Amino acid sequence: MKMIKFVLPVFLLVGCIANAQQSSKGIQENDRNLIFLGTVIEIKPVQSDQPSLKNWVVKTKIDKIISGNLEEETFSFLVHSPSKSGLELEKQYKIIATWNGNGYNIDEYQWIKK
Numbered sequence: 001m002k003m004i005k006f007v008l009p010v011f012l013l014v015g016c017i018a019n020a021q022q023s024s025k026g027i028q029e030n031d032r033n034l035i036f037l038g039t040v041i042e043i044k045p046v047q048s049d050q051p052s053l054k055n056w057v058v059k060t061k062i063d064k065i066i067s068g069n070l071e072e073e074t075f076s077f078l079v080h081s082p083s084k085s086g087l088e089l090e091k092q093y094k095i096i097a098t099w100n101g102n103g104y105n106i107d108e109y110q111w112i113k114k
Helices: 002-031
Strands: 034-045 056-067 074-079 092-099 104-106
Touching (some): 056 092, 074 092, 074 104
Antiparallel strands (some): 056 074
């Protein structure tokens, strides 16, 4: 009987620790998501040997971070068509970037959905 009293609390403690680690990992992933105000400073075609539907790189200067953490002064991303995305040089946009584990996903039409 004494063994059961000891094993049960240890089992519950291990389960709580595992659950806390899992929750903390989810929070860390969400912390990598970004929302910021950025001014488009460059739009240019991408030169690549790999076929892609996103052949333009948009480079932005980060004006203000609204959510998330980023230490760089610029942020670049690929789009299929800058004009279809509604992006123009020297204009400021609110940019939402979702962390995917290896980099950021950008909805290239987020600026024209309003």
